[in-house]
Structure formats: structure tokens, C-alpha cells
Amino acid sequence: MVNIMKSLPSERSIIDDIRSRLPDGGAAGLVRGIGDDCAVLARAGGLLELATTDTLVEGVHFDLAWHPAHLLGRKAVAVNVSDIAAMGGIPRFALLALGLPATLAKAWLDDLLAGFIAALAEYGVVLVGGDTVRSPAGLVLSVTVLGEVAADEVLYRHGASPGDGVWVSGCLGAAAAGLELCRGGRALPAGHPWAPLGRAHLDPVAQVRLGRLLATSGMVRAMMDLSDGLATDLAHLCKESGVGAEVDAACLPLADELRQAARELGRDPLDWALAGGEDYGLLFAAPADAAEKLVRLVAEAGGPVISRVGYCTAGSGVVLVHQGRERHIAYQGYDHFTGPARP
Amino acid sequence: MVNIMKSLPSERSIIDDIRSRLPDGGAAGLVRGIGDDCAVLARAGGLLELATTDTLVEGVHFDLAWHPAHLLGRKAVAVNVSDIAAMGGIPRFALLALGLPATLAKAWLDDLLAGFIAALAEYGVVLVGGDTVRSPAGLVLSVTVLGEVAADEVLYRHGASPGDGVWVSGCLGAAAAGLELCRGGRALPAGHPWAPLGRAHLDPVAQVRLGRLLATSGMVRAMMDLSDGLATDLAHLCKESGVGAEVDAACLPLADELRQAARELGRDPLDWALAGGEDYGLLFAAPADAAEKLVRLVAEAGGPVISRVGYCTAGSGVVLVHQGRERHIAYQGYDHFTGPARP
Numbered sequence: 001m002v003n004i005m006k007s008l009p010s011e012r013s014i015i016d017d018i019r020s021r022l023p024d025g026g027a028a029g030l031v032r033g034i035g036d037d038c039a040v041l042a043r044a045g046g047l048l049e050l051a052t053t054d055t056l057v058e059g060v061h062f063d064l065a066w067h068p069a070h071l072l073g074r075k076a077v078a079v080n081v082s083d084i085a086a087m088g089g090i091p092r093f094a095l096l097a098l099g100l101p102a103t104l105a106k107a108w109l110d111d112l113l114a115g116f117i118a119a120l121a122e123y124g125v126v127l128v129g130g131d132t133v134r135s136p137a138g139l140v141l142s143v144t145v146l147g148e149v150a151a152d153e154v155l156y157r158h159g160a161s162p163g164d165g166v167w168v169s170g171c172l173g174a175a176a177a178g179l180e181l182c183r184g185g186r187a188l189p190a191g192h193p194w195a196p197l198g199r200a201h202l203d204p205v206a207q208v209r210l211g212r213l214l215a216t217s218g219m220v221r222a223m224m225d226l227s228d229g230l231a232t233d234l235a236h237l238c239k240e241s242g243v244g245a246e247v248d249a250a251c252l253p254l255a256d257e258l259r260q261a262a263r264e265l266g267r268d269p270l271d272w273a274l275a276g277g278e279d280y281g282l283l284f285a286a287p288a289d290a291a292e293k294l295v296r297l298v299a300e301a302g303g304p305v306i307s308r309v310g311y312c313t314a315g316s317g318v319v320l321v322h323q324g325r326e327r328h329i330a331y332q333g334y335d336h337f338t339g340p341a342r343p
Numbered sequence: 344m345v346n347i348m349k350s351l352p353s354e355r356s357i358i359d360d361i362r363s364r365l366p367d368g369g370a371a372g373l374v375r376g377i378g379d380d381c382a383v384l385a386r387a388g389g390l391l392e393l394a395t396t397d398t399l400v401e402g403v404h405f406d407l408a409w410h411p412a413h414l415l416g417r418k419a420v421a422v423n424v425s426d427i428a429a430m431g432g433i434p435r436f437a438l439l440a441l442g443l444p445a446t447l448a449k450a451w452l453d454d455l456l457a458g459f460i461a462a463l464a465e466y467g468v469v470l471v472g473g474d475t476v477r478s479p480a481g482l483v484l485s486v487t488v489l490g491e492v493a494a495d496e497v498l499y500r501h502g503a504s505p506g507d508g509v510w511v512s513g514c515l516g517a518a519a520a521g522l523e524l525c526r527g528g529r530a531l532p533a534g535h536p537w538a539p540l541g542r543a544h545l546d547p548v549a550q551v552r553l554g555r556l557l558a559t560s561g562m563v564r565a566m567m568d569l570s571d572g573l574a575t576d577l578a579h580l581c582k583e584s585g586v587g588a589e590v591d592a593a594c595l596p597l598a599d600e601l602r603q604a605a606r607e608l609g610r611d612p613l614d615w616a617l618a619g620g621e622d623y624g625l626l627f628a629a630p631a632d633a634a635e636k637l638v639r640l641v642a643e644a645g646g647p648v649i650s651r652v653g654y655c656t657a658g659s660g661v662v663l664v665h666q667g668r669e670r671h672i673a674y675q676g677y678d679h680f681t682g683p684a685r686p
Binding site: 011015017018021022023027029030033034041043045049051052053054055057060061093095097099109110113114117121126131132133134137138140142144 | 357364381387404436441452456457460474476479483487
């Protein structure tokens with residue numbers, strides 16, 4: 001599935017290139033353009049509009065051999081809604097651009113759409129438009145989600161300060177482990193001890209409620225979602241905030257089933273946790289003295305678990321401290337063009 | 344290029360199916376969902392937001408063998424901005440989801456992005472976000488454009504009344520003829536008498552200025568853009584308005600070079616004009632007594648030419664009157680799944 005693009009530079013450098021080509025200076029109504037989880041547009045009454053688009057491509061982001069149609073429809077919603085959650089927003093409307101191969105069966109498409117529409121309803125999102133085209137070479141799901149957030153609540157990737165704690169929600173690496181198990185043809189029926197790993201890859205959950213809680217807490221300085229792995233995502237947050245970060249490997253939240261699967265497959269669970277991607281938890285920075293209050297706030301709201309995995313530094317880049325040794329890990333997560341890198 | 348999907352129903356029936364699965368009743372802030380050129384969302388101060396998404400897929404909508412990268416970038420903008428123009432709106436912001444095959448050369452991508460960004464600037468649109476992914480089987484450009492329009496100016500597909508004139512802007516069929524010439528390997532350098540046909544396919548222009556003029560004229564009752572051919576697009580406008588239409592073949596605006604190319608290739612120019620698609624002019628309905636004033640208004644504003652091609656009836660469906668005979672032509676334009684149909 002990983003198909004290194006020899007002729008093209010990395011995803012990050014393509015995006016940097018696009019940014020550098022855009023006209024200087026802001027546009028009327030534009031609060032934040034490329035560089036965050038969502039574009040941010042000014043609306044009346046102290047409201048901001050959030051806009052994000054994410055594409056799932058057959059053979060890159062999913063494989064029809066093991067991805068049930070219904071769950072794929074749900075995932076196309078979740079990965080987009082996650083970007084709204086990442087900024088503390090409320091998702092509102094969606095557009096679906098659907099590229100359909102000629103070989104797709106009508107019943108399979110029905111399941112896909114049923115999952116897509118059910119997930120939209122769960123997140124309170126209304127499908128308002130889209131485009132349906134042929135796609136000779138494979139299924140493509142391109143979704144745009146619009147959301148909103150109060151101007152005094154929105155959280156960006158920038159805003160973290162040296163000394164802030166670096167936090168993540170949920171466990172890391174489960175989706176990456178699940179993908180590897182699916183690829184290996186491992187059956188993970190409900191009740192299997194590793195079933196949560198498969199589920200994390202097949203049916204991720206966007207953390208809208210947690211995003212709102214953190215955004216309205218007044219205790220969080222910067223936030224984004226975990227989509228490309230902690231090593232890459234934290235590097236983005238650090239770069240936009242003008243800080244560095246140090247992560248303590250011992251603090252990374254790893255599920256028991258992840259450790260067990262890693263042992264049996266002869267893998268290092270840290271690889272999955274740092275570079276795997278698709279966690280769709282939230283990554284955020286908060287002042288050190290807010291730690292106890294934050295944990296209590298989230299616990300009282302019914303979770304999910306949040307973990308402090310390190311802290312921001314006055315330097316740059318991301319350093320992992322593991323068994324007393326330091327490694328630079330910035331941007332060593334998933335890149336769509338160069339493939340995964342090992343930390 | 345036309346690849347009939349045996350296993351899937353038509354694009355129209357897929358969209359109807361999606362509409363039928365959505366929850367009944369409106370959502371807060373939603374003025375108009377699926378079924379028009381754009382979704383329409385309520386904003387403060389008498390403003391409406393318009394949102395549209397359109398996808399171009401390699402091998403379906405374009406062929407890299409003859410589509411220059413720069414012009415393809417421009418086209419990806421124009422086909423989306425055209426949907427904003429179709430409702431009388433002003434395009435404001437864009438998101439670009441780019442699926443890139445591994446074989447794409449960096450220089451080619453640079454040209455594509457340069458064309459994309461230049462066209463955005465011409466329409467006054469700002470790129471605010473997007474997604475960049477690998478696409479193993481071919482280039483995919485999925486663009487979302489957000490725009491705005493005053494609530495008392497917006498034009499929908501519904502609103503036409505029996506007796507209204509049916510109008511189109513520009514000439515019909517040029518893009519379809521250009522596509523056929525490109526497919527046939529016909530060189531159409533600048534200065535070639537048929538060059539405008541190739542240009543119409545490769546580098547269409549969205550009619551934003553005309554859309555604004557018509558929307559603010561107070562003389563137009565219903566409007567949409569011409570993307571799937573007059574036969575299909577007018578059928579949509581009629582269905583949403585609850586009217587029928589009669590089109591006079593003798594009134595269809597056909598460019599001289601289109602007639603000439605049709606003669607030389609042994610084709611019926613009406614096929615291109617009715618079923619070809621990708622004209623990206625505007626299709627609109629206006630009361631019969633507004634005809635003279637409309638023509639004068641548009642001419643004084645510097646064009647483009649608008650032509651009355653027929654009128655709305657109290658029936659349903661679309662009838663073409665050609666050399667004294669009538670043919671039903673509703674929905675006989677381009678469908679992404681069943682391919683083109685001959686009227």
C-alpha cells in the first residue's frame with residue numbers, strides 16, 4: 001500500500017509550495033487560511049466558520065478487501081469532523097464528492113451511503129450537497145465539512161508556550177496496529193482481544209465533545225487532531241507555535257492490546273504510537289499548572305482519558321526521551337508521498 | 344472515455360437516492376440543500392452563503408494527453424465557480440483536495456498549481472485549505488468553493504412559470520465539439536478557425552459577472568449553469584420549477600466554427616448543443632415581457648450574448664421542436680454513469 005512517490009516531493013513540501021504561491025496579505029473575511037486543521041472565516045456576531053476537506057482514496061486510505069462499506073462511510077465523516085473538533089468547533093454541514101468505479105455493486109454503495117448518513121446524523125451534521133462522478137480506477141470519497149465556533153473559543157495550532165504540557169486524548173497507535181492486522185488478513189471479530197485495534201482503523205471516532213470541552217475550558221492554548229502520528233502532528237503544532245517539544249516515551253498511552261499485538265508480531269509499539277497516524281484523538285498544549293484541573297474536568301465530563309506526554313520547550317523540533325536517550329522525531333509520522341518513517 | 348457503468352444506476356438516480364435517505368425537515372441555518380447548483384446556508388445581515396463541490400477525474404473529465412496542466416488547473420476553478428455564478432453569487436473561498444499519482448512530474452504539478460492559483464485570483468477567490476493525498480490510479484481534483492449572495496438576489500432552479508422565456512448565454516456545444524476534436528488528435532493551434540472549440544473544452548469561463556447582472560436585474564425567475572448539456576440541465580430546471588419547456592432548435596446559438604466542424608466530421612451540431620455538456624454558460628427563465636430589456640441590459644454591460652431558445656409550458660418534460668417535428672429530450676445530456684445519450 002505504501003507507494004513511494006519518486007517524482008514528487010513530500011506532502012508537506014507540496015503544501016508549503018502552495019502556501020508560498022498565494023498572494024501576500026489577508027483577504028476580507030479570512031481569519032486563518034492554509035496551515036491549520038480548518039480554514040477559519042469571519043462571520044457576524046462573534047462567530048467563526050470552519051471549513052475542512054479530507055479525501056479517502058481506495059488503495060491508499062482503505063482497502064475494499066477488509067473495509068466494510070458501512071464503516072468506510074462512517075470513517076469518511078469522522079476524519080473530516082475530527083478537523084472541526086480539533087479547533088473546538090461544532091460541525092454543521094457536509095458536502096460529499098463521490099468518485100465511483102464502474103465495478104462497484106449497488107448494494108455496496110447503499111451500505112456506504114447508509115454508514116455515511118448515519119455518522120453525519122450522530123455528529124449532528126446535515127448533508128447539503130456534493131458531486132457524483134465516475135472514477136475508473138477506484139473509489140474516492142472527498143468530503144467537505146463546515147462548522148462553527150465562537151471567536152473567543154477557537155483553538156489553533158499556534159499559541160503553545162515553552163513549559164506548557166503536551167497532552168493527547170485516548171490511546172496512540174491503535175489504528176496503525178489495526179491497519180497492519182487487517183493487511184495481514186487477521187480476522188478480528190467482536191470479542192477478540194485485539195478487536196479494538198481493528199475498530200480504531202475501520203471506524204474512528206471524532207472527538208467533538210472533548211474538543212468543545214477543552215475549547216471552552218479556558219485552559220488550553222493550542223490544539224489539533226492526531227491524524228498523521230504524534231511525531232508529525234506535534235511537529236506541526238510546535239512549528240506553528242514557535243516552540244519545541246520533549247516527549248517522554250514512558251508517558252505515551254498505549255493500550256494493553258496494542259502492546260500484546262506488538263509483542264506477538266515482533267513490532268515496537270512506539271513505532272505505531274509515534275508514526276502510525278489515524279488516531280483521531282486530540283493533541284493539545286496547556287499551561288503546566290492547569291494539569292490537575294484539566295484531568296478533573298474531562299473525567300467529570302465522562303472522558304475520554306487524557307494523558308500528558310511531555311512539554312513544550314524554548315527550542316524547536318520534537319525530541320523523544322526513551323530509556324534515558326534522546327531522539328529527534330519531528331515529521332517522522334505518515335506522509336502521503338514518502339510513506340511512513342520509523343522514529 | 345465513456346465507460347458505461349453496468350452495475351450502478353444513473354448519476355441522477357444516485358443523487359435522488361441520497362436525497363431520499365436524508366432526514367425529513369430542515370436543519371437550522373439550511374436554506375437549500377441538495378438539488379440546486381449550490382447549497383444555500385443562512386448568514387446574518389440578509390446574506391446567504393453558497394457552497395459547492397465539483398470533482399475532475401483523470402480519464403473521465405480530462406486526459407493528460409491533450410489537456411495542458413495550466414489549463415486543467417484553471418478549469419478546476421472555473422467549473423466550481425460556475426456553480427456560484429449559477430445562483431447569482433460572488434465566489435469567495437476555495438478548498439482543494441488533490442489526489443496525485445506517483446508518476447506525476449513535479450514540473451507538471453507546478454504548472455497545474457500555477458493555473459489553479461491564477462484562475463482563483465481572476466475570480467477573486469482565495470484558497471484557504473485543502474488536502475493532498477496519493478492517488479494510485481490517476482489525478483483527481485476535488486474543489487469546494489464558498490460564495491455569498493444577498494437573500495433578495497439569489498436565484499434557484501425553481502421559480503420559473505409557464506410562459507417564461509428560456510434563455511442561455513453564449514454558444515452551445517462548443518466544449519463538446521472541442522472534446523471530440525481533442526480525442527481525435529486534432530491539433531488546434533491559436534489562429535486555427537476551430538481553436539475556440541478546443542478552448543471551450545480546455546479552458547471554460549465561469550459567468551460570474553453575468554450571473555450577478557441577471558440576479559440583480561429583478562427580471563430573472565430561475566437560473567442554473569449549463570454543465571451537463573441543455574437537454575439535461577433544462578430538465579432539472581423544469582422539474583424543480585414544476586413546469587415543462589419547449590425549445591426551438593432554430594433558436595439554439597451555434598457558433599459558425601461548430602457548424603463547420605460538424606459538417607466536416609459528419610456530425611449533427613444539435614447533438615453537441617443539446618447533449619454535450621460543459622458549456623458553463625447560464626440557463627435562465629424570465630417573463631416573456633422582459634425579453635427586450637434583458638437583451639439591452641446585458642448588451643450594455645458588454646455581453647456575453649444571451650439567446651432565448653424557447654419557453655416554459657404548463658406541462659412537464661422538455662420538448663425540442665425541429666423542422667416542424669417534436670422530440671422529447673429531457674435528461675438526454677451527459678450522465679456520469681450512463682454516458683452521453685443522443686437526442
